[in-house]
Structure formats: structure tokens, C-alpha cells
Amino acid sequence: MTLHSKTPAGLDGVIAAATALSHVDGERGELVIAGHRLGELAQSASFEAVTARLWSLAKGEEIGPERVKVDLGIARERAFETLPRLLAASEGLPVVSGFRAAVAALGPVEGLPDEAAIVGAMPVIAAALARRAAGLSPVAPDPSLGHAADTLRMLRGEAPAEAEAKALDAYLVTVCDHGMNASTFAARVVASTNADLFMAVTAGYCALTGPLHGGAPEPVLAMLDAIGSRENIAGWIDAALSRGERLMGFGHRIYRVRDPRADVLRKAVGLLGGRGVDLGFAAEVEAYGRDALAKAKPDRPLDTNVEFYTAILLDALRIPRAAFTPVFATGRAAGWTAHAREQQRTGRLLRPASLYTGVVPG
The missing domain is CATH 1.10.580.10 (Citrate Synthase, domain 1)
Incomplete structure (x- = not known):
């Protein structure tokens, strides 16, 4: 005999503590x-x-x-x-x-x-x-x-x-x-x-x-390095999604819309005057990635998360x-x-x- 009943996967929706933080x-x-x-x-x-x-x-x-x-x-x-x-x-x-x-x-x-x-x-x-x-x-x-x-x-x-x-x-x-x-x-x-x-x-x-929590910023840069240039964006992303690969810097367990931290960090990158990763190139990768994910997975919101601009910011700071x-x-x-x-x-x-x-x- 086995015991079984429904339980929230990953404790989603379960309140574990009260916090004012x-x-x-x-x-x-x-x-x-x-x-x-x-x-x-x-x-x-x-x-x-x-x-x-x-x-x-x-x-x-x-x-x-x-x-x-x-x-x-x-x-x-x-x-x-x-x-x-x-x-x-x-x-x-x-x-x-x-x-x-x-x-x-x-x-x-x-x-x-x-x-x-x-x-x-x-x-x-x-x-x-x-x-x-x-x-x-x-x-x-x-x-x-x-x-x-x-x-x-x-x-x-x-x-x-x-x-x-x-x-x-x-x-x-x-x-x-x-x-x-x-x-x-x-x-x-x-x-x-x-x-x-x-x-x-x-x-x-x-x-x-x-890697499902804080380990994603470094792979974002590896992805941008692999794409390399503007003319490769569409082909690289489409091929990655066709292979079932995850696009680094997109999607979040909680956010159904854009991660608010991404916009704050994008502004912080702007303070640095274009050092590190080409911000225009990164923005094109972000835009195409969001559109491609929306088409490939219309029932699963996958917008930009904190790791995308974390990677760009820390790289621009030469960390x-x-x-x-x-x-x-x-x-x-x-x-x-x-x-x-x-x-x-x-x-x-x-x-x-x-x-x-x-x-x-x-």
C-alpha cells in the first residue's frame, strides 16, 4: 500500500514564515x-x-x-x-x-x-x-x-x-x-x-x-560571447531553442512579468559609459530572446531576469x-x-x- 495526495511542487504557495523584510x-x-x-x-x-x-x-x-x-x-x-x-x-x-x-x-x-x-x-x-x-x-x-x-x-x-x-x-x-x-x-x-x-x-x-538560483550570471556572458555579433542573434537563439536549451538570463520562478531588478541594473550599467559588453548588442539579444521565447513557449512567461544585466554590469566593472x-x-x-x-x-x-x-x- 502507498500513501499519496496532492502537495504543492517545490512548496509553491506554502507560507513558511512571516517577515517584514x-x-x-x-x-x-x-x-x-x-x-x-x-x-x-x-x-x-x-x-x-x-x-x-x-x-x-x-x-x-x-x-x-x-x-x-x-x-x-x-x-x-x-x-x-x-x-x-x-x-x-x-x-x-x-x-x-x-x-x-x-x-x-x-x-x-x-x-x-x-x-x-x-x-x-x-x-x-x-x-x-x-x-x-x-x-x-x-x-x-x-x-x-x-x-x-x-x-x-x-x-x-x-x-x-x-x-x-x-x-x-x-x-x-x-x-x-x-x-x-x-x-x-x-x-x-x-x-x-x-x-x-x-x-x-x-x-x-x-x-x-x-545554477537554478544565483549561478546564472556567468553563463549569460558565455551566451553573449557565443552569439558574438548582431547578425548571429536570430540564428543562434533559434537554434538553441530548437535544441531545447535554456536561454540564460530569461525566466524566473516567481515573476510572471519582467523582473524589476533587470531595469534597475540596466540603469546602473548606463552609468558606466558603455564599458564591457556592447549594451546595444545586449539589448538586441534581450529583445530577440524575449520574442523568441514568447513564440516558443506562449503558455510560460519567460521575461528578462536579474542575471542578464547582473552579468553585463559586473563585466563592465571588470570583476x-x-x-x-x-x-x-x-x-x-x-x-x-x-x-x-x-x-x-x-x-x-x-x-x-x-x-x-x-x-x-x-
């Missing part, structure tokens, strides 16, 4: 973070300011952006002091896996909240790993700079232009939180056991590395492709830490039921 409206194509629409935040608030709002809501206490900026600057310095130990944990691993090992090796920093220690350490680790892969030495942080500007400085070994820092800051704001996505849910599950934030964030990062996922995590860690705190403060152990489909002994 962010909300995704897939039908309207809207993302609200800490009570503000993403478009408004990306134009008016720094990463530190948005992080302060998330942590304030999660902890139930007012935390100002200046305090966050100071704490993140101190955390970057402390993380750099411990780099030999962190890099030892990642020895011999590629950047994405090495980042996981180094994040797992993080621990409390005296005088700092754990969430600041985590978010502050991430760009230090990402930059050091990317530079090690290129045969370069790590660059010490500058705590007087904003988080985005110092991230670029540590990655590239030179101070970024103001437009570059603003573009990366807009990116970090854009990806800092996104409802109950897979990595955030993983972090909340671990936090619900009363494990510490370091454990919860490590779990979140592991989920982020999966190594191998570091794309760790840089994504640098922004998303603000949300992971906030969700972990909120879960521990207002939630309970997450222990869903399962549907047994095996044999029941008689």
Missing part, C-alpha cells in the same frame, strides 16, 4: 524591501542605508546607516587580519568553492555584531580569492570608504571612479534581499535551530551556488567572472543575516511535514 509580487513585477519599492531604494539609498533598515526590522531596534558603515569598515579590517587563516581553509579550491570554505571559517569578532562581521568579511574574502587566482596579492581594505567602493578597490587594486562605485552600490542594494528565495529559506531553516548566524549564512551561500557568485553573496548577506535574526526573534523551529510516497508495511 521584503516582498515579491510576481504578477505585478514588484519587489519591496524594508517597506520601499526597489526602484526608489536603488536611486536614493546606499547599501549601508538599506542594510541598516533590514537589520533594524529584524532585530526590533533602530540601527542607523552611519553605524553600519563604521561597523562594516571595522569588519573588513578584522577580516583582512585573519586572511591567512581564511585562505588556508580555501587552499586548492576554485573561487566559488573557496569562498564557501572561507565563509564557513568565519567567527565572532569582538565588539561587532555577528551580522556586521559576516557582511564586512565577504568582500575581503571575495577579492582575496579572485586576486589569488590571478596570481596577485590581497589588497588591504580602507574603512573610510563605502562598502561598494572598497569592494571594487580590493578586487582591482585601485580606487574606482565615482560612477563605478555608484553602479556597484546600486547592484548590492538590488540583490540584498528577495523574499523567501532558496538561499534565504536555507538560512532561516538553519537559524531556526538556534544555530549561529555564521552557520546560517554558510547554508545560504551553499544554496546560492546552485572576474569567477567572482560573480561571491560578489552576489556580498550583497545578499545583508538579507540572509536579517532573515536569520528575524527568524530567531519571532519564529520557531522550521520543521515542515513531508508526503510519504513509499510502501506502508501491512
Whole structure:
């Protein structure tokens, strides 16, 4: 005898937690973070300011952006002091896996909240790993700079232009939180056991590395490289779809319309004056891809998602492709830490039921 009844595939529609941190409206194509629409935040608030709002809501206490900026600057310095130990944990691993090992090796920093220690350490680790892969030495942080500007400085070994820092800051704001996505849910599950934030964030990062979640930006560039030129767009995309291949940078589990983050990042790319991928060429790929997908799969909305312009933006900022996922995590860690705190403060152990489909002994 077997037991069977209908259950939502992938837990779609199942409410696992109550949160004041962010909300995704897939039908309207809207993302609200800490009570503000993403478009408004990306134009008016720094990463530190948005992080302060998330942590304030999660902890139930007012935390100002200046305090966050100071704490993140101190955390970057402390993380750099411990780099030999962190890099030892990642020895011999590629950047994405090495980042996981180094994040797992993080621990409390005296005088700092754990969430600041985590978010502050991430760009230090990402930059050091990317530079090690290129045969370069790590660059010490500058705590007087904003988080985005110092991230670029540590990655590239030179101070970024103001437009570059603003573009990366807009990116970090854009990806800092996104409802109950897979990595955030993983972090909340671990936090619900009363494990510490370091454990919860490590779990979140592991989920982020999966190609169905945060691992798509690099393949977007590989797709654009393969297409190569405007005259190849139609033939390449049509052939890929005829083979049943996925077009990278299109489609989202939640959004039934265009991902609102794509437009914010397209504007951020515009700040950089056409560096990196030809924006006109990318726009033609995007337009043809959307039309081709609408014809090939009329019953399945597949519009542009965040990865498409993430790839173009990070490439224009000269961030190594191998570091794309760790840089994504640098922004998303603000949300992971906030969700972990909120879960521990207002939630309970997450222990869903399962549907047994095996044999029941008689």
C-alpha cells in the first residue's frame, strides 16, 4: 500500500514564515524591501542605508546607516587580519568553492555584531580569492570608504571612479534581499535551530551556488560571447531553442512579468559609459530572446531576469567572472543575516511535514 495526495511542487504557495523584510509580487513585477519599492531604494539609498533598515526590522531596534558603515569598515579590517587563516581553509579550491570554505571559517569578532562581521568579511574574502587566482596579492581594505567602493578597490587594486562605485552600490542594494528565495529559506531553516548566524549564512551561500538560483550570471556572458555579433542573434537563439536549451538570463520562478531588478541594473550599467559588453548588442539579444521565447513557449512567461544585466554590469566593472557568485553573496548577506535574526526573534523551529510516497508495511 502507498500513501499519496496532492502537495504543492517545490512548496509553491506554502507560507513558511512571516517577515517584514521584503516582498515579491510576481504578477505585478514588484519587489519591496524594508517597506520601499526597489526602484526608489536603488536611486536614493546606499547599501549601508538599506542594510541598516533590514537589520533594524529584524532585530526590533533602530540601527542607523552611519553605524553600519563604521561597523562594516571595522569588519573588513578584522577580516583582512585573519586572511591567512581564511585562505588556508580555501587552499586548492576554485573561487566559488573557496569562498564557501572561507565563509564557513568565519567567527565572532569582538565588539561587532555577528551580522556586521559576516557582511564586512565577504568582500575581503571575495577579492582575496579572485586576486589569488590571478596570481596577485590581497589588497588591504580602507574603512573610510563605502562598502561598494572598497569592494571594487580590493578586487582591482585601485580606487574606482565615482560612477563605478555608484553602479556597484546600486547592484548590492538590488540583490540584498528577495523574499523567501532558496538561499534565504536555507538560512532561516538553519537559524531556526538556534544555530549561529555564521552557520546560517554558510547554508545560504551553499544554496546560492546552485545554477537554478544565483549561478546564472556567468553563463549569460558565455551566451553573449557565443552569439558574438548582431547578425548571429536570430540564428543562434533559434537554434538553441530548437535544441531545447535554456536561454540564460530569461525566466524566473516567481515573476510572471519582467523582473524589476533587470531595469534597475540596466540603469546602473548606463552609468558606466558603455564599458564591457556592447549594451546595444545586449539589448538586441534581450529583445530577440524575449520574442523568441514568447513564440516558443506562449503558455510560460519567460521575461528578462536579474542575471542578464547582473552579468553585463559586473563585466563592465571588470570583476572576474569567477567572482560573480561571491560578489552576489556580498550583497545578499545583508538579507540572509536579517532573515536569520528575524527568524530567531519571532519564529520557531522550521520543521515542515513531508508526503510519504513509499510502501506502508501491512
